[in-house]
Amino acid sequence: MPKISQKGQRMPASPIRKLTPYADKAKVDGKKVYHLNIGQPDIETPEGMINAIKNIDFKVWAYTPSEGTLSYRKKLVEYYNKLGYNITTEDIIVTTGGSEAISIAMMACLDAGDEVIIPEPFYANYNGFASQTDIVVKPILSYIDNGFALPPISEFEKVITNKTKAIIICNPNNPTGYLYSQEEMDALKELALKYDLYIFSDEAYREFCYDGRTFISPMYLDGIDENVIVLDTVSKRYSACGARLGCIITKNKAVWTTSLKFAQARLSAGMVEQIAGSAAVDTPDSYFEAVNKEYTSRRNNLVNALNKMDGVYCPNPGGAFYVVAKLPIDNADKFCQWILEEFSYNNQTVMMAPATGFYSTTGAGYNEVRMAYVLKNEDLQNAMTCLEEALKVYPGRTIDNEQLAASK
Amino acid sequence: MPKISQKGQRMPASPIRKLTPYADKAKVDGKKVYHLNIGQPDIETPEGMINAIKNIDFKVWAYTPSEGTLSYRKKLVEYYNKLGYNITTEDIIVTTGGSEAISIAMMACLDAGDEVIIPEPFYANYNGFASQTDIVVKPILSYIDNGFALPPISEFEKVITNKTKAIIICNPNNPTGYLYSQEEMDALKELALKYDLYIFSDEAYREFCYDGRTFISPMYLDGIDENVIVLDTVSKRYSACGARLGCIITKNKAVWTTSLKFAQARLSAGMVEQIAGSAAVDTPDSYFEAVNKEYTSRRNNLVNALNKMDGVYCPNPGGAFYVVAKLPIDNADKFCQWILEEFSYNNQTVMMAPATGFYSTTGAGYNEVRMAYVLKNEDLQNAMTCLEEALKVYPGRTIDNEQLAASK
Numbered sequence: 120m121p122k123i124s125q126k127g128q129r130m131p132a133s134p135i136r137k138l139t140p141y142a143d144k145a146k147v148d149g150k151k152v153y154h155l156n157i158g159q160p161d162i163e164t165p166e167g168m169i170n171a172i173k174n175i176d177f178k179v180w181a182y183t184p185s186e187g188t189l190s191y192r193k194k195l196v197e198y199y200n201k202l203g204y205n206i207t208t209e210d211i212i213v214t215t216g217g218s219e220a221i222s223i224a225m226m227a228c229l230d231a232g233d234e235v236i237i238p239e240p241f242y243a244n245y246n247g248f249a250s251q252t253d254i255v256v257k258p259i260l261s262y263i264d265n266g267f268a269l270p271p272i273s274e275f276e277k278v279i280t281n282k283t284k285a286i287i288i289c290n291p292n293n294p295t296g297y298l299y300s301q302e303e304m305d306a307l308k309e310l311a312l313k314y315d316l317y318i319f320s321d322e323a324y325r326e327f328c329y330d331g332r333t334f335i336s337p338m339y340l341d342g343i344d345e346n347v348i349v350l351d352t353v354s355k356r357y358s359a360c361g362a363r364l365g366c367i368i369t370k371n372k373a374v375w376t377t378s379l380k381f382a383q384a385r386l387s388a389g390m391v392e393q394i395a396g397s398a399a400v401d402t403p404d405s406y407f408e409a410v411n412k413e414y415t416s417r418r419n420n421l422v423n424a425l426n427k428m429d430g431v432y433c434p435n436p437g438g439a440f441y442v443v444a445k446l447p448i449d450n451a452d453k454f455c456q457w458i459l460e461e462f463s464y465n466n467q468t469v470m471m472a473p474a475t476g477f478y479s480t481t482g483a484g485y486n487e488v489r490m491a492y493v494l495k496n497e498d499l500q501n502a503m504t505c506l507e508e509a510l511k512v513y514p515g516r517t518i519d520n521e522q523l524a525a526s527k
Numbered sequence: 528m529p530k531i532s533q534k535g536q537r538m539p540a541s542p543i544r545k546l547t548p549y550a551d552k553a554k555v556d557g558k559k560v561y562h563l564n565i566g567q568p569d570i571e572t573p574e575g576m577i578n579a580i581k582n583i584d585f586k587v588w589a590y591t592p593s594e595g596t597l598s599y600r601k602k603l604v605e606y607y608n609k610l611g612y613n614i615t616t617e618d619i620i621v622t623t624g625g626s627e628a629i630s631i632a633m634m635a636c637l638d639a640g641d642e643v644i645i646p647e648p649f650y651a652n653y654n655g656f657a658s659q660t661d662i663v664v665k666p667i668l669s670y671i672d673n674g675f676a677l678p679p680i681s682e683f684e685k686v687i688t689n690k691t692k693a694i695i696i697c698n699p700n701n702p703t704g705y706l707y708s709q710e711e712m713d714a715l716k717e718l719a720l721k722y723d724l725y726i727f728s729d730e731a732y733r734e735f736c737y738d739g740r741t742f743i744s745p746m747y748l749d750g751i752d753e754n755v756i757v758l759d760t761v762s763k764r765y766s767a768c769g770a771r772l773g774c775i776i777t778k779n780k781a782v783w784t785t786s787l788k789f790a791q792a793r794l795s796a797g798m799v800e801q802i803a804g805s806a807a808v809d810t811p812d813s814y815f816e817a818v819n820k821e822y823t824s825r826r827n828n829l830v831n832a833l834n835k836m837d838g839v840y841c842p843n844p845g846g847a848f849y850v851v852a853k854l855p856i857d858n859a860d861k862f863c864q865w866i867l868e869e870f871s872y873n874n875q876t877v878m879m880a881p882a883t884g885f886y887s888t889t890g891a892g893y894n895e896v897r898m899a900y901v902l903k904n905e906d907l908q909n910a911m912t913c914l915e916e917a918l919k920v921y922p923g924r925t926i927d928n929e930q931l932a933a934s935k
Contacts, residue, residue: 120753120779121692121725126660127635127785136593136791157590164588172799173581180572180767182565185544215623215771218793226659227535231639247792251634252534252660284529317529345528359588361798363623363771371528377535383544384655385626390769391580391799 130250134243134476141459142470150463153502155490156455156470158293158440162358162413162493165406171398172391183390185382187213187366191393194400195366202325204338204349210370212378213388217323217352217365221248224348224367227377228317229254234282235319238270240443240477240484242293242321257283258479263445263487266434267295269303272310285317286310291324291334294477294489295443296418296436298328304335311346317374318343321350324439326407329415332437344370355440357399358410364392414440417492417499424503428510430518440492443474443484449515451475451488457513464508467501486517538658542651542884549867550878558871561910563898564863564878566701566848570766570821570901573814579806580799591798593790595621595774599801602808603774610733612746612757618778620786621796625731625760625773629656632756632775635785636725637662642690643727646678648851648885648892650701650729665691666887671853671895674842675703677711680718693725694718699732699742702885702897703851704826704844706736712743719754725782726751729758732847734815737823740845752778763848765807766818772800822848825900825907832911836918838926848900851882851892857923859883859896865921872916875909894925 135157142152186192192208199206214220221244229235231253237245239258249256257278261267275286286307291298299307311318320337328334337347352365369375418435421442425433430447448454451473458468474487492499510516543565550560594600600616607614622628629652637643639661645653647666657664665686669675683694694715699706707715719726726745736742745755760773777783826843829850833841838855856862859881866876882895900907918924 121636121723123781123785124634124636124638124641126638127788130634130785130788130792132788133593133791159590161587163586168588169583169586172583175577175580178571178577179569180576180765180769182567182768185541215627215797216793219623222793226532226538228529228532230532230534231661233532244792244794247789251789251792253639315529357588360590361588361795363795363797373531377531377538380535380538380540381655381659383541384538384652384659385624385630386652387769387771389771389797389800392797 126250126253131243131246131476135472138455138459138470141456145459145468149466151467152459153467153469153494153498153505155492155494155502156472158355158491158493159360160355160358160440160493161495162410164359165357165399165402167401168357168359168395168399171395175391175394180390183387183393185387186379187211187388188393191397194397198400199368204336204368206368206370210368210375212367212375212382213393214365214367214382215388216363217321217350217354218244220350220352220365220367221245221319221321222251223378223381224319224350225249225254226252226381227374228348229284232282233284234280235285235287236275236278236283237287239479240267240294240474241287242289243476245287246479255282256479260480260483261295263432263434263443266436267292267297267443269299269306272306275310279314283314283316285319287319287321289321289323291327291436291438293324293439294441294474296439296441298332298437299335301335304337304340308337308340308343311343316346318347319350320347323352323355326356327411327414327440328438329411329418330437334438338368348374353396353399357402359399362392362395364388364396414492417496418442420496421490421492421499421503424500428507431510441489442492443487443489445487447510447516447518448486448513449517450485453515454513455488458509462509462512464505467505469502469505534658534661539651539654539884543880546863546867546878549864553867553876557874559875560867561875561877561902561906561913563900563902563910564880566763566899566901567768568763568766568848568901569903570818572767573765573807573810575809576765576767576803576807579803583799583802588798591795591801593795594787595619595796596801599805602805606808607776612744612776614776614778618776618783620775620783620790621801622773622775622790623796624771625729625758625762626652628758628760628773628775629653629727629729630659631786631789632727632758633657633662634660634789635782636756637692640690641692642688643693643695644683644686644691645695647887648675648702648882649695650697651884653695654887663690664887668888668891669703671840671842671851674844675700675705675851677707677714680714683718687722691722691724693727695727695729697729697731699735699844699846701732701847702849702880702882704847704849706740706845707743709743712745712748716745716748716751719751724754726755727758728755731760731763734764735819735822735848736846737819737826738845742846746776756782761804761807765810767807770800770803772796772804822900825904826850828904829898829900829907829911832908836915839918849897850900851895851897853895855918855924855926856894856921857925858893861923862921863896866917870917870920872913875913877910877913877917
């Protein structure tokens with residue numbers, strides 16, 4: 120029997136999805152499971168996008184150009200330039216989701232053994248995409264105590280070698296929700312210029328900034344056009360995760376041309392998606408205002424509920440729709456499995472993603488979980504009640520009632 | 528300015544698409560261009576599939592399971608088991624087109640430096656997918672003179688090393704249209720078992736077999752379940768290339784589980800596509816009968832027209848919708864560019880794919896082109912007239928009129 124690849128053996132299972140069998144079992148057992156593990160919003164996809172699908176009028180479902188249809192790229196230019204990106208259709212390659220944007224950009228810029236620096240915790244699948252092509256991830260720890268702010272530039276410099284080719288940031292951040300400041304982005308720019316590094320800017324959550332705070336793309340910064348590669352997706356922006364439609368944006372012509380070769384190998388992105396994506400650009404501002412209001416309210420409720428629990432700490436993030444919370448537990452992987460397998464409260468339980476899967480450093484995040492606030496407030500409240508009750512009885516709980524009483 | 532990757536520099540441009548700028552220019556100049564370069568059929572997508580898109584009734588365009596929706600995988604089981612594959616939903620991973628099926632299967636089974644044997648000429652993008660992960664392609668020449676039959680097994684054995692992990696076959700073949708016989712498939716089976724190799728079976732053109740000939744999948748052969756990985760797509764079957772919907776089928780559980788990890792990293796295939804793909808399985812036989820009749824007629828006309836031209840030879844293939852023809856030319860790349868740039872007949876010209884891009888061996892196929900018979904007979908006839916006239920005046924023509932006269 121032929122062997123699978125070593126790469127395949129090393130490839131990490133998704134920390135977001137690996138507990139799915141336990142959740143499925145819980146459901147079979149009749150429990151209601153609140154899914155906070157995955158960034159699959161319950162928000163409705165804009166009507167214009169759905170109608171565009173229903174109104175398709177082609178007879179042959181054909182390939183599109185490998186770089187995306189010109190009509191969709193024109194609509195994307197309209198969307199991005201309204202935000203100040205100052206791009207043309209020649210700066211865009213349409214991809215199958217943000218996932219493919221990341222894969223292709225990595226392959227165009229990095230070889231096996233090359234290193235990419237990523238502040239951790241980070242979107243777990245960066246590990247997967249790096250593993251695919253034997254790229255080495257060099258993590259830099261960020262800390263829950265300061266809300267997962269960008270680590271000091273000196274920490275980046277400590278791990279830079281002649282193999283370092285790129286930095287990946289996800290802004291607003293998945294999994295922490297942290298929104299990078301102008302000062303932090305400026306510092307990253309100086310670092311990229313000093314060491315001639317790419318900045319891969321994963322902007323999947325661009326539209327999700329709260330409390331009036333502003334998103335800063337590296338595309339807004341002067342003098343680093345050759346360094347910046349934006350990786351984007353419609354998944355979260357329009358609650359259209361199943362569309363698998365994203366893009367690469369770069370003004371670096373060598374990167375664009377090279378990325379196109381990888382895009383040509385897989386022929387094209389989806390045609391129906393590009394039709395729907397074009398319609399999506401005309402989504403009215405009122406849609407985003409309503410969504411922002413809803414997420415702000417959910418975040419406030421979730422963060423408040425968490426911080427009221429004994430021994431729990433959760434920073435209040437500026438963007439995205441995730442939080443990472445520290446729990447009084449011995450092992451997040453064990454806890455997240457236990458709460459699905461062994462626990463229920465009013466016949467309900469919660470699925471969360473252990474934060475360990477978002478760190479590359481062994482042991483980091485052992486007592487942290489990521490939660491996506493993609494459910495209605497009422498469901499979130501029920502989920503938090505479950506979590507609170509679960510923490511009281513979890514066998515691996517790390518504070519006892521006497522300690523608690525003493526601390527109060 | 529940061530450098531692009533060496534991998535990206537080595538990555539071949541698509542031989543099918545690289546002449547596109549010249550075709551675009553010809554169109555701007557007012558010429559009609561017959562596209563025989565790409566396997567984009569003009570056949571209409573089945574109505575049931577189109578209607579499934581128009582009738583979607585979801586409010587949230589959501590992720591699907593990474594292995595594909597259970598409902599779509601059930602329909603696929605229905606499709607494949609009718610053909611005798613004897614599989615379950617647990618043997619399938621739904622992918623974004625056949626392209627992703629190939630990429631994922633390669634990553635699950637092969638590491639950088641591992642070798643895969645492919646009879647050439649072969650589907651050019653195998654080179655691209657292999658390059659992506661630094662897999663080494665070992666070509667085995669097949670020859671136009673015997674219609675591109677499978678090379679003798681002894682030729683495979685000559686290139687087998689301890690790095691050899693797999694054989695890729697495309698059956699019916701792209702670009703040659705060759706349909707492998709039972710004897711050839713049995714020989715491949717023995718080879719795979721003897722050397723413990725995977726057989727990657729690209730079956731994109733399964734439905735396109737002519738003259739009553741039968742398609743043999745390695746899934747029909749006993750005793751090699753652990754070796755076989757079928758790579759499939761709906762692109763050609765239902766003339767739905769822009770759907771980007773394919774799958775991996777394998778009974779090898781280690782390969783399935785490992786492939787799923789790569790599938791999880793990219794989250795999911797498209798949701799609308801899986802809905803449409805489910806409907807496609809109910810496409811009536813009459814659709815396929817009409818399509819088969821149409822392609823048979825086109826193939827006959829194309830092959831006849833080619834073989835009537837001075838100095839041209841084209842075998843009559845048993846399947847797919849491609850032919851590779853030998854032309855009296857010095858250089859197929861130059862010729863295919865010249866006919867777009869410099870030539871027209873009645874203000875019309877033809878886009879073809881130089882066969883060189885389908886060979887890995889330098890120099891092989893220098894006087895061959897691939898043509899896809901994806902246009903109506905009338906258009907094919909016009910295209911052939913253009914080609915015939917072009918061959919008469921092409922400066923790099925390798926036979927002259929005196930030679931011709933002498934040979935007659």
